[in-house]
Amino acid sequence: MxxxxxxxxxxxxxxxxxxxxxxxxxxxxxxxxxxxxxxxxxxxxxxxxxxxxxxxxxxxxxxxxxxxxxxxxxxxxxxxxxxxxxxxxxxxxxxxxxxxxxxxxxxxxxxxxxxxxxxxxxxxxxxxxxxxxxxxxxxxxxxxxxxxxxxxxxxxxxxxxxxxxxxxxxxxxxxxxxxxxxxxxxxxxxxxxxxxxxxxxxxxxxxxxxxxxxKAKDRSFANTAVRPDLGINKSSPRNGIPNLNFTDTLGNAYTNVNPLRYNGCNAPEFGLSTFGFPADPKQCGTDYVKFIDLIxxxxxxxxxxxxxxxxxxxxxxxxxxxxxxxxxxxxxSPAPYTDPTKVAPYPVTGRFYPKTITLPKGMTLPVGYTMPNGTKLTAATVLAADMAVTPTGPIRGNWRTVAGGGRSDxxxxxxxxxxxxxxxxxxxxxxxxxxxxxxxxxxxxxxxGKFSYEKLQPLLKSGDINIFGPQDAASQKLLDSALLTGxxxxxxxxxxxxxxxxxxxxxxxxxxxxxxxxxxxxxxxxxxxxxxxxxxxxxxxxxxxxxxxxxxxxxxxxxxxxxxxxxxxxxxxxxxxxxxxxxxxxxxxxxxxxxxxxxxxxxxxxxxxxxxxxxxxxxxxxxxxNLRPLTTSGNTAANWSDPVRCPGGVPITNTINPVGDLLDECTVQLTTGTAGDPHLxxxxxxxxxxxxxxxxxxxxxxxxxxxxxxxxxxxVQKSEIQVLSDAAKYTQQFYRFDPSKGDNDPGGFNKPIQGSTNKDFPLAYIYLPYENxxxxxxxxxxxxxxxxxxxxxxxxxxxxxxxxxxxxxxxxxxxxxxxxxxxxxxxxxxxxxxxxxxxxxxxxxxxxxxxxxxxxxxxxxxxxxxxxxxxxxxxxxxxxxxxxxxxxxxxxxxxxxxxxxxxxxxxxxxxxxxxxxxxxxxxxxxxxxxxxxxxxxxxxxxxx
Missing domain, CATH: 2.40.170.20 (TonB-dependent receptor, beta-barrel domain)
Structure with missing residues (x-):
């Protein structure tokens, strides 16, 4: 040739x-x-x-x-x-x-x-x-x-x-x-x-x-992130119907429970799929590949x-x-709500607040869990059948704007x-x-498919947007008003x-x-x-x-x-x-x-x-x-887990700042920070x-x-694979924030702590700078x-x-x-x-x-x-x-x-x-x- x-x-x-x-x-x-x-x-x-x-x-x-x-x-x-x-x-x-x-x-x-x-x-x-x-x-x-x-x-x-x-x-x-x-x-x-x-x-x-x-959906070899033939599931836990953190009327606390996991995450219009491999028994993921272009x-x-x-x-x-x-x-893929300072819990007064949430068969209930009949479990128990519970108080979950369609530039x-x-x-x-x-x-x-935090956040705080299912005509109109299109x-x-x-x-x-x-x-x-x-x-x-x-x-x-x-x-x-x-x-x-x-x-x-x-x-x-200022506008290309708060993809127990309460921390695209250097x-x-x-x-x-x-x-920009594959060696690349502090206070989200391994502090970003x-x-x-x-x-x-x-x-x-x-x-x-x-x-x-x-x-x-x-x-x-x-x-x-x-x-x-x-x-x-x-x-x- x-x-x-x-x-x-x-x-x-x-x-x-x-x-x-x-x-x-x-x-x-x-x-x-x-x-x-x-x-x-x-x-x-x-x-x-x-x-x-x-x-x-x-x-x-x-x-x-x-x-x-x-x-x-x-x-x-x-x-x-x-x-x-x-x-x-x-x-x-x-x-x-x-x-x-x-x-x-x-x-x-x-x-x-x-x-x-x-x-x-x-x-x-x-x-x-x-x-x-x-x-x-x-x-x-x-x-x-x-x-x-x-x-x-x-x-x-x-x-x-x-x-x-x-x-x-x-x-x-x-x-x-x-x-x-x-x-x-x-x-x-x-x-x-x-x-x-x-x-x-x-x-x-x-x-x-x-x-x-x-489109990726039009080619069988590239139309899904769920690939059991390869032993991987790259779906994202940020969903159009989120994995929920809530408390029920009996005082039981739940983390990362998806209300559609009981039916196998069957919601094609939201691109939902099982999450993890093998599949997590209580979470769903977004098969983001269904939204992307190959060309x-x-x-x-x-x-x-x-x-x-x-x-x-x-x-x-x-x-x-x-x-x-x-x-x-x-x-x-549709936009995930990634800024933890802007994540708002869904209010009890929201017009889409669910009457019940179904716990899926196969989910494990912990020791001390209060059953509907008032008894407390003395041993961890796997649910033998689906079970509905009644939520109370605000509900948290990291939402993805699937109802607005895939993002585009x-x-x-x-x-x-x-x-x-x-x-x-x-x-x-x-x-x-x-x-x-x-x-x-x-x-x-x-x-x-691209939205403004400033326009969208009040709608989520008020509960006028449905994060639990499809939008109706009124909520869809409100959602569309937050678009940045054009x-x-x-x-x-x-x-x-x-x-x-x-x-x-x-x-x-x-x-x-x-x-x-x-x-x-x-x-x-x-x-x-x-x-x-x-x-x-x-x-x-x-x-x-x-x-x-x-x-x-x-x-x-x-x-x-x-x-x-x-x-x-x-x-x-x-x-x-x-x-x-x-x-x-x-x-x-x-x-x-x-x-x-x-x-x-x-x-x-x-x-x-x-x-x-x-x-x-x-x-x-x-x-x-030489000149790129510090930006935290990137994400890792692959899904990773916070090595401190979710080692090996398994969330730790933390009562001060529960894992996943403010942001997704397990098997997800983590936030990265990058900066240039005039002295390279x-x-x-x-x-x-x-x-x-x-x-x-x-x-x-x-x-x-x-x-x-x-x-x-x-x-080169320091490699995410290098850093996250050996997090103990690269501790100084991890910046964490204290949620109890103001965003602009030392230790707050905008001024995070370098090298901290405090398990109470979520990850602000991983620093991957340009370097010789x-x-x-x-x-x-x-x-x-x-x-x-x-x-x-x-x-x-x-x-x-x-x-x-x-x-x-x-x-x-x-x-x-x-x-x-x-x-x-x-x-x-x-x-x-x-x-x-x-x-x-x-x-x-x-x-x-x-x-x-x-x-x-x-x-x-x-x-x-x-x-x-x-x-x-x-x-x-x-x-x-x-x-x-x-x-x-x-x-x-x-x-x-x-x-x-x-x-x-x-x-x-x-x-x-x-x-x-x-x-x-x-x-x-x-x-x-x-x-x-x-x-x-x-x-x-x-x-x-």
């Missing part, structure tokens, strides 16, 4: 003749990703994977995100669906499974602004796939050329340029199963002017795409323009512009880019210079303004060839503004988890770099590159970094090329990581690679590369092979193979032994040992076809020992996932091409997984596609 171009001086894949045999020919010098020196691509020393326009079409990808996910060397980057209910839904790339922040994404060789919301790098959604001419992926560190972030590699999206004519393409993608995930896409390209004849060229592109939502509704449109003026034979003026709009609406983002530059040759020097302005901005609006919650803008200039040339002729050099510099200003509107800033959103303060600041970055390519002897060349960067932050801190790199290319025979490199790189802390250090990397490319037979190229990366002081930790490491092998030949009577047959073997992968926190996550799902997601893509192609005359196999190896599933039933094995494997994709095309005329295809030909469902990092449950969305078999058709017509 992918053509691997060995910019290491190897053979150009799929060429009719070996590129090694072309050395004697005079080839045009071109720009190559990863180098500052213009050169012939077969002369450089870095491994690179290239997607051509034709290869992109064969993948059936509709977005850049789809395309990047198919890369074997990309291990589970950010996917839109993963971000349901998070900050804006950015899509990101993740080379080497090191994390999206270590992969630098370029557009036409230059940086783009980061995604405006959260702490995300470039959003792949902002790049229009229909305007992409090719993609070059450098599978090596490149900080010596580009500076920060290029640790795992570089992905350079190169748009169409110097186009003459006009063409339009229309594609429709239809899922075989009902539910959604259908895509409609239109692209238009037009250009006029010939650089040679007219001395100018103007090109325009436009595209529009829409995606229909796919959110999306709409995007893009317009780009490029103008070139040919000043003379050697020099050009260039202007590029791009405008992209993206809108998505994502649904997730509407995110609208806009990406703008303007470049004005010049390139050419002056006095024998190749130069390239430009001023680039790039901006990503957006707004997030409250969609249906109000803006946050606006954000990320801006980058950059000036760059570089020159290169061959400065002298040596015995083995010309010595070439390049030097350059750049200056960049970065700005980030994340402005919370009043509801978000005050923490008034029900289930939002607290106040979200505004973040605003900027920085200036200065960089100088150089590169020299030295032909040491015949068939041996050395490339040396280095870059110095200086960061000056508006908030008073600064730092600098020096990034050197050396690479070698050796060609002992015409059919063998050996290459290697050693380098240092870095990643600068983002403005968000830049991350540093050391890496090396060694590879060989050879041509065993005519028309075939094969290659293998070993790579090794070690990152010191990586900046000790080390991240990874190593592996990349394999590639290409073959293409003409066969008499058959046509042209081709074969492409791309494989990635992960050999080591892990991390180490300060003061803790290394943790290997190779072949496992741990703190930061899954790291399969092996991924590959194999494509066979055929063409003859007007016909062409392809068949592709995409494969991800099995890995050890994520396991939380407190959440898995004892009779189930803790260790289980997530099965391998593979798909077959097929295309068939016909070009009846030079102007018209028709393509039909099938993605996931065998309709392979994602393998089951216990993972807890995403709202999606039952499978891992980072490596799989929930749509299933999908048919598509594409028409492309060129007018002139």
């Amino acid at each position: 992918f053509k691997t171009t060995t910019i290491t001086g190897a053979i150009l894949a799929l060429a009719a003749t070996s590129a090694l045999a072309q050395e004697a020919q005079k080839l045009e010098r071109i720009e190559v990703t990863g180098s500052s020196i213009k050169r012939v691509s077969a002369e450089t020393s870095l491994p690179m994977t290239t997607f051509t326009k034709e290869e992109i079409a064969r993948t059936g990808a509709t977005t850049v995100q789809d395309l990047v996910q198919l890369l074997p060397s990309s291990f589970g980057g950010g996917v839109v669906a993963n971000n349901v209910g998070a900050t804006g839904g950015a899509s990101t790339a993740n080379l080497r499974a090191l994390g999206p922040k270590y992969t630098l994404v370029l557009l036409n060789g230059r940086r783009m602004s980061n995604f405006a919301f959260g702490n995300n790098p470039v959003d792949l959604n902002s790049i229009p796939l229909g305007a992409v001419e090719r993609v070059e992926i450098v599978r090596d560190g490149a900080s010596s050329t580009y500076g920060a972030d290029a640790v795992a590699g570089v992905i350079n999206f190169i748009l169409k340029k110097d186009y003459k004519g006009a063409e339009v393409s229309w594609a429709e993608y239809k899922a075989d199963k009902p539910g959604g995930g259908n895509v409609s896409n239109v692209n238009v390209v037009a250009g006029f002017g010939d650089l040679a004849a007219d001395r100018y060229n103007i090109m325009l592109t436009a595209s529009k795409e829409s995606v229909t939502p796919l 959110p509704e999306q709409w995007r449109a893009n317009f780009s323009a490029r103008g070139v003026v040919q000043l003379d034979n050697d020099n050009q003026l260039i202007v590029e512009g791009m405008h992209n709009r993206d809108r998505q609406q994502s649904y997730y 509407i995110t609208e983002t806009q990406t703008d880019r303007l470049l004005m530059g010049a390139k050419g040759t002056l006095a024998g020097w190749d130069y390239d210079t430009a001023v680039t302005f790039s901006r990503n901005k957006g707004e997030i609006y409250f969609g249906p 109000e803006r919650q946050q606006a954000a803008e990320s801006k980058s303004t950059e000036f760059d200039f570089k020159v290169s040339r061959e400065v002298m002729e040596m015995a083995a060839g010309p010595l070439a050099v390049a030097v350059g510099f750049n200056y960049r200003q970065e700005k980030l503004n994340q402005v919370s509107d009043p509801v978000l800033e005050s923490g008034d959103e029900v289930g939002g988890g607290g106040a979200v303060p505004t973040v605003s600041s900027g920085r200036k970055v200065y960089g100088v770099f150089g590169e020299v390519n030295i032909p040491v002897i015949k068939d041996l060349e050395v490339n040396l590159a280095a870059r110095y960067d200086n960061y000056k932050n508006d908030f008073g801190t600064s730092f600098n970094n020096f990034s050197p790199k050396a690479s070698v290319r050796f060609q002992p025979t015409k059919d063998i090329v050996v290459r290697g490199s050693v380098a240092k790189g870095y990643r600068a802390p983002t403005l968000y990581e 250090k830049p991350e540093k990397s050391k890496q090396f690679s060694l590879g060989i490319v050879f041509s065993p037979i005519k028309d075939m190229t094969m290659g293998v590369d070993y790579w090794n990366v070690q990152i010191t002081d990586p900046i 930790t000790a080390k991240t490491y990874a190593s592996g092998l990349d394999f590639n092979a290409q073959y293409r030949t003409k066969m008499a009577g058959v046509g042209t047959v081709g074969f492409n193979f791309d494989g990635a073997l992960m050999m080591t992968h892990g991390y180490q926190y300060t003061g803790i032994a290394k943790t290997s996550d190779l072949g496992k799902f741990k703190d930061f997601g899954a790291v399969p040992r092996w991924r590959h893509a194999i494509t066979g192609t055929w063409s003859t005359g007007m016909f062409n076809a392809s068949l592709t196999n995409n494969y991800t190896h099995s890995y050890e599933d994520y396991t939380d020992p407190t959440a898995v039933s004892a009779e189930y094995p803790l260790v289980r494997k997530v099965a391998a996932y593979y798909t077959w994709d097929a295309t068939f095309g016909i070009n009846p005329t030079k102007a018209l091409s028709l393509t039909v295809g099938v993605k996931n030909l065998l309709d392979k469902d994602p393998p089951s997984s216990r993972n807890s990092l995403y709202f999606q449950t039952g499978y891992d969305p980072t490596y799989t596609n929930p749509i299933g078999r999908q048919f598509y058709g594409r028409i492309n017509y060129r007018f002139f």
Whole structure:
């Protein structure tokens, strides 16, 4: 599927003749990703994977995100669906499974602004796939050329340029199963002017795409959080009909008794299910998965323009512009009432106050319990049949706004880019210079299902809202009056303004060839503004988890770099590159970094090329990581229990502040607190690679590369799995509050006590800050092979193979032994040992076809020992996932091409997984596609 171009001086894949045999020919010098020196691509020393326009079409990808996910060397980057209910839904790339922040994404060789919301790098959604001419992926560190972030590699999206004519393409993608995930896409390209004849060229592109939502309820492998086949039940105890804390008329006290547990929690309209595994005898849970999207509704449109003026034979003026709009609406679980300071008991005077509450069969009554006949139990007794009791006094329970429907966010983002530059040759020097302005901005609006504490709390206190069953017309109208629908919650803008200039040339002729050099510099200003509107800033959103303060600041970055390519002897060349960067932050801190790199290319025979490199790189802390104020607006991704007040999921007996009285504390998404640090250090990397490319037979190229990366002081948010799996070690991460104190008093909810283990104090939040930790490491092998030949009577047959073997992968926190996550799902997601893509192609005359196999190896599933039933094995494997994709095309005329295809030909469902990092449950969305078999058709017509 992918053509691997060995910019290491190897053979150009799929060429009719070996590129090694072309050395004697005079080839045009071109720009190559990863180098500052213009050169012939077969002369450089870095491994690179290239997607051509034709290869992109064969993948059936509709977005850049789809395309990047198919890369074997990309291990589970950010996917839109993963971000349901998070900050804006950015899509990101993740080379080497090191994390999206270590992969630098370029557009036409230059940086783009980061995604405006959260702490995300470039959003792949902002790049229009229909305007992409090719993609070059450098599978090596490149900080010596580009500076920060290029640790795992570089992905350079190169748009169409110097186009003459006009063409339009229309594609429709239809899922075989009902539910959604259908895509409609239109692209238009037009250009006029010939650089040679007219001395100018103007090109325009436009595209529009829409995606229909796919709900979890419409896929059997993801439609419930209750998975006895996996030994887990991830339903939440915060319900539309809550688990109740109350006292009956005989003086008996009850905690967490659900009034519908007696009938098996049978209330589909509330999404109720049994809770816990095995099922708790008195509680119910909310099967929140029934409300969420696997794929959110999306709409995007893009317009780009490029103008070139040919000043003379050697020099050009260039202007590029791009405008992209993206809108998505994502649904997730109804809002739980999570702020314990705002939880109000249901009053006796409420018009929905229950006359009786049914205790379910199987519930255990404690010693001293007063029976209806007045006798007191002398031993704990299990109810043999349901029993109704009469409540008295206020009733407490942590309610979820199911009657208002699932929560939703509407995110609208806009990406703008303007470049004005010049390139050419002056006095024998190749130069390239430009001023680039790039901006990503957006707004997030409250969609249906989001409520205001300020508006809703009085209704609950008065008892005018029914928390025991369905709303009537009057209470539903009151409930709807507390909605936030349509109000803006946050606006954000990320801006980058950059000036760059570089020159290169061959400065002298040596015995083995010309010595070439390049030097350059750049200056960049970065700005980030994340402005919370009043509801978000005050923490008034029900289930939002607290106040979200505004973040605003900027920085200036200065960089100088150089590169020299030295032909040491015949068939041996050395490339040396280095870059110095200086960061000056508006908030008073600064730092600098020096990034050197050396690479070698050796060609002992015409059919063998050996290459290697050693380098240092870095990643600068983002403005968000530096400046984010303390916020308690997050929740753990998985369900956990308070280790002090509900150890192992079993609530302690506490008469002062009963467990569950103010907030849910057992098997629930716990509140987290996060903050940045203006004194974070830049991350540093050391890496090396060694590879060989050879041509065993005519028309075939094969290659293998070993790579090794070690990152010191990586900046990460402390992992919930790490902290909660060993709470005794991480006591200082837990903040507790004394309910007897005022919210703003020392020890109160807003000023909680760090490290307290007092069993009377509920948990305010778990502190998971950004910090420099000790080390991240990874190593592996990349394999590639290409073959293409003409066969008499058959046509042209081709074969492409791309494989990635992960050999080591892990991390180490300060003061803790290394943790290997190779072949496992741990703190930061899954790291399969092996991924590959194999494509066979055929063409003859007007016909062409392809068949592709995409494969991800099995890995050890994520396991939380407190959440898995004892009779189930803790260790289980997530099965391998593979798909077959097929295309068939016909070009009846030079102007018209028709393509039909099938993605996931065998309709392979994602393998089951216990993972807890995403709202999606039952499978891992980072490596799989929930749509299933999908048919598509594409028409492309060129007018002139």
